[in-house]
Amino acid sequence: AQSVTQLDSQVPVFEEAPVELRCNYSSSVSVYLFWYVQYPNQGLQLLLKYLSGSTLVKGINGFEAEFNKSQTSFHLRKPSVHISDTAEYFCAVSTGGYNKLIFGAGTRLAVHP
Amino acid sequence: EPEVTQTPSHQVTQMGQEVILRCVPISNHLYFYWYRQILGQKVEFLVSFYNNEISEKSEIFDDQFSVERPDGSNFTLKIRSTKLEDSAMYFCASSAPGLVTDTQYFGPGTRLTVL
Numbered sequence: 208a209q210s211v212t213q214l215d216s217q218v219p220v221f222e223e224a225p226v227e228l229r230c231n232y233s234s235s236v237s238v239y240l241f242w243y244v245q246y247p248n249q250g251l252q253l254l255l256k257y258l259s260g261s262t263l264v265k266g267i268n269g270f271e272a273e274f275n276k277s278q279t280s281f282h283l284r285k286p287s288v289h290i291s292d293t294a295e296y297f298c299a300v301s302t303g304g305y306n307k308l309i310f311g312a313g314t315r316l317a318v319h320p
Numbered sequence: 321e322p323e324v325t326q327t328p329s330h331q332v333t334q335m336g337q338e339v340i341l342r343c344v345p346i347s348n349h350l351y352f353y354w355y356r357q358i359l360g361q362k363v364e365f366l367v368s369f370y371n372n373e374i375s376e377k378s379e380i381f382d383d384q385f386s387v388e389r390p391d392g393s394n395f396t397l398k399i400r401s402t403k404l405e406d407s408a409m410y411f412c413a414s415s416a417p418g419l420v421t422d423t424q425y426f427g428p429g430t431r432l433t434v435l
Contacts, residue, residue, distance in 0.1 A: 243426075250324075250411060251363070251426040297363060305351040305415060307365040307376060308424060 209234040209300050213311035221319050222290055228283040228314045230272075230298030238300040240281040241308065242272055245295040254296070257281060268292070293318045322346045324427035326412050332433045333402055341397045341430045343412030352395045353413040353424060354387065356380070363411065369395065402434045 214229040232238060242254040255266025262274040272283045281298060295315050299308040325344045333339050345352055354366040368375040369387055386398045395414075399406055409431050413424040 241423075250428040251413075253423050253425070256423065299363075305368065305370065305375070305422070307353070307368060307378075308355075308363075309365065310363040312362045 209236075209238060209302065209309050211298050211300055211309055211311035213298055213314050215314050216312065217315045217317065219317045219319060220288055223287050225286050226284065226288050226292075226316065228296050228298075228316065230281045230283065230311060232279050232281065232298075232300050234279075234300065234302070236302055239303055240272075240274060241299040241301070242266065242270070242281075242283050243297045243299060243310075245297065245313075247294070251297065254283070288316070288318045290318050290320060292316060324412055324414055324425050326410075326427035326430050328430060329428065330431045330433070332435065335404055335434055336401050339399050339402055339432065341399075341410050341412075341432070343395045343397070343414075343427055344393050345395055345412065345414030346416070346425055347393070349414035349416045349425075351375075351415045351417075351422075351424075352387075352389070353415075354397045355411045355413065355426075356408040357411065357429075358405075358408045366397070366410075399432075402432075404434050407432055407434045 210233045212231045220226045240257040243251040244254050255264045257264045257274045265271045270285050295313045297313045298311040327342045352369040357363045367377045367381045384400045388396050409429045411429045412427045415422040415424045
């Protein structure tokens with residue numbers, strides 16, 4: 208079975224500061240990794256995904272994530288955040304094909320002026 | 321850009337009543353999913369659907385739940401007799417065929433409140 212742990216439930220940060228949202232996963236088989244963002248009162252939007260190849264993945268809105276197999280991590284980073292990045296961020300895994308996504312508990316990013 | 325739509329955005333019902341949540345997936349997608357998110361908790365998988373049958377379902381998806389694709393565009397989730405603990409945000413998602421795996425695109429959700 209797979210599981211996802213997001214170590215921080217809330218991350219406060221000032222505008223233009225860098226941020227890292229942490230995600231660790233557990234699985235006995237190979238997985239594909241995703242980050243989704245949920246803005247207030249909206250659905251889930253894909254930020255980026257890792258399927259194979261380069262371990263550094265770039266996504267929308269200036270976000271990137273690095274897959275680290277030895278540490279079973281997929282941390283999300285942005286070098287300079289904006290107020291508009293305030294949202295809930297979810298890390299998820301899938302075993303591929305059209306299988307279900309298994310989500311972490313989410314990290315609420317609050318960007319302050 | 322095509323998107324998944326869901327109706328209604330908010331549904332209030334009395335305990336024991338039946339509800340049907342509706343979703344219109346992206347038109348060329350073939351795989352459909354329902355997830356739910358109880359307030360303050362993580363997003364949980366309920367069921368996946370392909371070729372007019374359930375591919376996988378979670379323990380949450382008991383006999384009170386059913387899914388249907390009644391026509392070429394809609395995908396519905398029915399809860400036969402709602403319970404207080406069914407109160408949650410329900411998300412529909414769809415994905416298209418791909419070589420490895422494909423992105424699941426989510427709708428905006430239906431907030432179900434059971435009184």
